[in-house]
Amino acid sequence: MFSKVLVANRGEIAVRVMRACEELGIRTVAVYSDADKHAGHVRYADEAYNIGPARAADSYLDHEAVIEAGRKAGADAIHPGYGFLAENAKFAAKVGESNMKWVGPSADAMERLGEKTKARALMQEADVPVVPGTTEPVESAEEVKEIADEYGYPVAIKAEGGGGGRGLKVVHSEGEVEDQLETAQREGEAYFDNASVYVEKYLESPRHIEVQILADEHGNVRHLGERDCSLQRRHQKVIEEAPSPALTEDLRDRIGEAARRGVKAADYFNAGTVEFLVEDGEFYFMEVNTRIQVEHTVTEQITGIDIVKWQLRVAAGEELNFAQDDVEIDGHSMEFRINAENAANDFAPAPGGKLETYDPPGGIGVRMDDALRQGDDLVTDYDSMIAKLIVTASDREECITRSERALAEFEIEGFNTIIPFHRLMLTDETFCAGEHTTKYLDEELDKERIEQAVEEWGPADSGAEEEEEDEEVTERDFTVEVNGKRFQVSLEERGAPAIPVSGNSGSSGGQQRPPQAKQDDGEEEVVVEGDGESVEAEMQGTILSVEVSEGDEVSSGDVVCVLEAMKMENDVVAERGGTVSQVLVSEGDAVDMGDVLVVVE
Numbered sequence: 001m002f003s004k005v006l007v008a009n010r011g012e013i014a015v016r017v018m019r020a021c022e023e024l025g026i027r028t029v030a031v032y033s034d035a036d037k038h039a040g041h042v043r044y045a046d047e048a049y050n051i052g053p054a055r056a057a058d059s060y061l062d063h064e065a066v067i068e069a070g071r072k073a074g075a076d077a078i079h080p081g082y083g084f085l086a087e088n089a090k091f092a093a094k095v096g097e098s099n100m101k102w103v104g105p106s107a108d109a110m111e112r113l114g115e116k117t118k119a120r121a122l123m124q125e126a127d128v129p130v131v132p133g134t135t136e137p138v139e140s141a142e143e144v145k146e147i148a149d150e151y152g153y154p155v156a157i158k159a160e161g162g163g164g165g166r167g168l169k170v171v172h173s174e175g176e177v178e179d180q181l182e183t184a185q186r187e188g189e190a191y192f193d194n195a196s197v198y199v200e201k202y203l204e205s206p207r208h209i210e211v212q213i214l215a216d217e218h219g220n221v222r223h224l225g226e227r228d229c230s231l232q233r234r235h236q237k238v239i240e241e242a243p244s245p246a247l248t249e250d251l252r253d254r255i256g257e258a259a260r261r262g263v264k265a266a267d268y269f270n271a272g273t274v275e276f277l278v279e280d281g282e283f284y285f286m287e288v289n290t291r292i293q294v295e296h297t298v299t300e301q302i303t304g305i306d307i308v309k310w311q312l313r314v315a316a317g318e319e320l321n322f323a324q325d326d327v328e329i330d331g332h333s334m335e336f337r338i339n340a341e342n343a344a345n346d347f348a349p350a351p352g353g354k355l356e357t358y359d360p361p362g363g364i365g366v367r368m369d370d371a372l373r374q375g376d377d378l379v380t381d382y383d384s385m386i387a388k389l390i391v392t393a394s395d396r397e398e399c400i401t402r403s404e405r406a407l408a409e410f411e412i413e414g415f416n417t418i419i420p421f422h423r424l425m426l427t428d429e430t431f432c433a434g435e436h437t438t439k440y441l442d443e444e445l446d447k448e449r450i451e452q453a454v455e456e457w458g459p460a461d462s463g464a465e466e467e468e469e470d471e472e473v474t475e476r477d478f479t480v481e482v483n484g485k486r487f488q489v490s491l492e493e494r495g496a497p498a499i500p501v502s503g504n505s506g507s508s509g510g511q512q513r514p515p516q517a518k519q520d521d522g523e524e525e526v527v528v529e530g531d532g533e534s535v536e537a538e539m540q541g542t543i544l545s546v547e548v549s550e551g552d553e554v555s556s557g558d559v560v561c562v563l564e565a566m567k568m569e570n571d572v573v574a575e576r577g578g579t580v581s582q583v584l585v586s587e588g589d590a591v592d593m594g595d596v597l598v599v600v601e
C-alpha cells in the first residue's frame, strides 16, 4: 500500500479521499490555491502545499504545479477526486511517467472512453445497447437528415468531446438541421477543442441511470448496482438516489451486467461509472465517467463497500476480494447536494459570505460529507457545492421521511443554500412517487413553488431587511419561562441605546462583559449585593483582579475588583463612597456567592 498520497482536489471530495487514506494508514498531502489557504481540506491533511493563484487554470489545473508538489512531499500516488484533472488522460499519463502512481484508470482507457463515438463503437461491440445513431462522426447536414429520416425526429447532435449537456443540440425538424449542426460543431470546438460531432435518436423523457463499477488490474470487474440521477436542473444533478425507483429487478440485473461487460471490453480498471438513458423499459449506453463521482456515496451506503478505499487498493495492485454475488443491495439512500445558491433566484450562486452558523444534522442514517466548519468564509472561486447530506434508511419511504427530518435539523446561516428546494422535493408528488424524468425540473416544476419553499424554509433575513439605512441593529436572544414553559425571544434594538437589564435588589451595581471584549458603555448592569458596608460577590467565581487597597478613597460606582463567573468578567463596584477598610480577597481567589470581598466605611 502507498505510504503518502497527494489529493489533487479541494473541498469535500478531498476530505473524503483523505478519510479513506487515514483508514488505510496512508499519510495525506493537500494542495491549495491562494483562495483556499484556510480551507477544510488543508486543515485535514498531514501536510499542504500552495500551488498557485485562485484561478483554477493557475493552480488546481496546473499539471506541473501539482506534480511538483507531489515530488516535494515525497508522495507515492496522486488521487484526483472529481472535476479538475480527474478525466484528463494527458495528466494521468504524466503522473504515470513520474515516480507516482495515478489513482484511476490507465490513460489509454481514459482516452478510449473519452471520445464518444469510440466509446459507442466499443460498447456496441460488447453487446451493450447504445442509443440508435452513428458510431462515426458526421460532417454534413445531408448526413444528419439521412439519419433523422431513418430514426425519425427529434435527433440529437452531440459533440464528440461532449458531456454535461454542452455541445448537445436537439433537432426537431429538417429545417433546423443546418443551424443546429453548426452550433454543435462550434460548441465542440470552443469547449473541447474538437469540432467533430455525431448523431443519435433523441429520447424525449428518459431517466438517467448510472452503474457504479469497480475493477482491478487483474481482470476482475464488479458492478455495485445503479444510481438514479434523473433529478437534474440544467444538467446539474440535485438529488441522487440508489437504488432507482424506476427499474424492475430484471432491468436492474441486465443494466448492471451490460455495464460490467462494456467496462471489461474496454480493459478498464479502478472505479468508473457507466451512464445510461432508460425509457419505456429499454436502456441505452450514453457515456463512461472515468472518475469517482460526487454521488458515489449512495452506492457506498447501500452496498457497504468503501469505493474510495478500493480505488487506492486497486491502484496499489490489490485484487478485489469479493465476487459479484457477494454484492448485496440493502436499503435505500439519497444524496442532497448542499449548494450555496438561492433557489428562488434561478439558483444564483451566493456571492460570498461567512458561515455564521453551521450545525449539520446527525442521528440514525445520516452521513455528512463536507469540509467547511462554522466561522469559515465561503470560497466562491470554484463551484457552489459546500457539502453533501446522505440519508440512508430501510426503504425509499423511510428514506424520504428521514431526509425531511435531517433537512429540518440542518442550520446554515450566512448565505442561501438549496436546502429549501430539497425540502420542497420531499413533499413533491412526482418525486415522491419516483416518477420524475430528466426533464422534470427544467420543464415541469412550477417556479412559484420554489419561491414559496424559499420563503417558508429559507433564511429569515434573505438580505432585504438587513441594511436599512445606517441604523445600528443590536440583536439579542433571550430564553424566558412563562408558567414553566420555555420560550425563545429575539430582541432587536434599532438605533436607540441598548436597554439596561437590572437586577432586583438594587443595592450596589456591577457591569458585565465578555472576557477581553470590553464594552465601551455600561448599559447592562448586574447587581452585586452589599450589606451597606461590605461589598459581596454576587455569584460564585474567581477574582481576576483587585482594584483597591486598604485606605483608598472610593466613590459610588468605582470598581473594587473584577470577578469572573460563567465566562463573563463582572466589575464589582462600590455601592457608595468611603474609605476601604478591608480587602478580603486577592487575585486568583475562588469566591462563593455572598462572600464579602471588600469593606468600605
Ligand code: MV4
Pocket: 131, 156, 162, 163, 164, 165, 166, 168, 200, 201, 202, 203, 204, 206, 207, 208, 229, 230, 232, 235, 277, 286, 287, 438, 439
Ligand atoms: C440524450 C438525451 C436524449 N436522447 N441523448 C445530456 C447530457 C449529456 N451527457 C447527454 N444528455 C442527454 N443525452 C439522447 N440521444 C437526453 C439528455 C439529457 C439528459 C441526460 C441525462 C440527464 C439529464 C438530461 C437532461 C437533458 C438532456
